[in-house]
Amino acid sequence: MQVVVAGGTLVLLLLVWVGARLCRLHAPRLPGVRLDEAAACYVDEAASDGRLTLIAREPGGLPVAAPPDAGSPLVFEVALPRDAGRAAVLIVTGQRRDGQTVLRTESWDVADAVAAVLLHLRDRTGLPPGVRFGWPERHPLTQWVRFVLLGSGQTVLLTRHLLHEAEPDPGRRPSVHVD
Secondary structure (H helix, E strand, O other), rough: HHHHHHHHHHOOOOOHHHHHHHHHHOOOOOEEEEEEEHHHHHHHHHHOOOOOOOEOOOOOOOOOOOOHHHHHOOOEEEEEOOOOOOOOEEEEEEEOOEEEEEEEEOOOOOOHHHHHHHHHHHHHHHHEEEEOOOOOOOOOOHHHHHHHHOOOOHHHHHHHHHHHHHHOOOOOOOOEOOO
């Protein structure tokens, strides 16, 4: 039974990967990014110690615990937009919520939004930022069903891939971590 589930998962992963790669061939490039005044101030403040770390979470999620080596991390949320159009420029807003500094934007494609914001922050501050994603606390079968039916679960890999395409120099490339 386990071999059948593993084989089925592998075949589905390959099919989804090939489909995603074919769709990406014709997809638009990373959107532009604009920080509002508060977000720009928070980014500059966080980068003042020589490092810049974002912690990705779902919008409205619980406060996140910062890793000890993260300095002054910024929480980053990507919400689904209210309209059906695809924005050419992401507007990143900043606010303080639950004792944390939160940067938030709207996009239909979370991986594109994360990669675009990381590259923008790198260009703004001169520091290669890092983003940390949390590992979901769901049962593996539930996670597999969500992946097959909804296509969720590829954000980390796709973000990393987009960053590799956009920045060939590893020293300037933003980093992606999963905790």
